[in-house]
């Protein structure tokens with residue numbers, strides 16, 4: 465039995481065929497079962513902030529496991545309180561902020577959805593979200609996700625959510641005093657690393673405040689330093705009512721959180737939400753150590769600087785296939801001039817590079833925040849080789865087309 469056969473028989477079919485089976489990782493490298501080495505520029509989809517098997521991650525997990533892993537939310541633990549205080553400080557909530565812990569991005573957004581309903585009550589049944597934005601796969605977060613093809617097999621959705629274009633004009637037209645909240649994904653990662661228009665978050669803050677609606681920013685992919693600020697909303701200099709975080713916060717340990725600002729912090733009251741695992745000592749100790757290492761090693765600045773370095777280097781590759789680079793910091797999308805992203809990802813895998821294609825025209829790059837010159841040089845070499853492979857295949861195809869036509 466090969467691992468492909470085992471996976472095909474035993475694992476749920478909602479994920480496509482697994483591209484490889486990895487057995488070990490170190491820093492920005494992965495090894496498969498045959499001992500082949502890969503450069504990892506996906507980092508578990510923006511999750512492995514410190515790369516693989518980072519000593520800080522390993523020590524925090526081992527030490528906390530040997531001390532106290534889980535006691536339930538009837539009790540507090542030191543790592544939980546430390547992480548809550550750290551998240552409040554990094555997000556800039558001030559004294560009045562509060563943190564709810566879950567185990568994933570979807571759980572953080574479920575909490576945010578309930579926050580919006582608590583704020584809205586009967587008088588504000590409407591919730592606005594952006595077309596094409598991604599907020600999760602559970603029934604609540606799917607209702608917030610502006611992708612009709614994802615929702616279609618699972619209709620009916622939780623009611624009340626309306627999808628609008630990502631422009632200040634569309635927001636102004638849609639907002640009234642019956643809107644409880646606006647959900648925003650500050651860089652649309654799953655949609656292909658699509659930036660919001662300049663000034664959008666400032667306009668969204670002003671308009672939602674005018675109508676008494678909450679501004680909730682989904683920082684699940686953009687948070688924990690990835691875009692070159694701790695959270696993407698900080699580039700815009702605004703204060704939201706709530707943000708959600710997950711992916712990079714745990715560095716590979718599953719954890720998510722809703723962080724509230726100001727009056728939104730008083731909406732949940734006893735009995736309105738909960739989670740058995742959320743915020744347990746093990747997860748919060750690891751996330752605290754991961755964020756502590758990002759601070760200590762100044763990896764937020766590294767994300768900003770390496771992101772620019774990477775963008776320049778990608779634009780320097782001589783290839784008609786590369787049309788541009790979107791995104792910010794170490795959340796980058798390489799726009800292709802032909803819909804061959806899946807072929808480039810496959811070629812990259814052959815060459816020993818892990819990246820992914822959120823759509824047919826985009827490559828997504830979300831490496832560990834720890835990358836330096838060595839990883840960037842290796843990446844450019846491997847991406848160039850992968851793009852050449854696909855270009856050669858396209859040329860062959862074009863050639864054989866001409867050939868067939870000539871004989872027709």
Ligand SMILES: *Cc1c(COP(=O)(O)O)cnc(C)c1O
Nearest residue numbers: 568569570598599600682684685
């Ligand atoms: C990944 C992601 C989610 C969902 O997180 P899960 O941990 O997969 O549930 C939600 N929002 C955004 C912006 C994401 O990138």
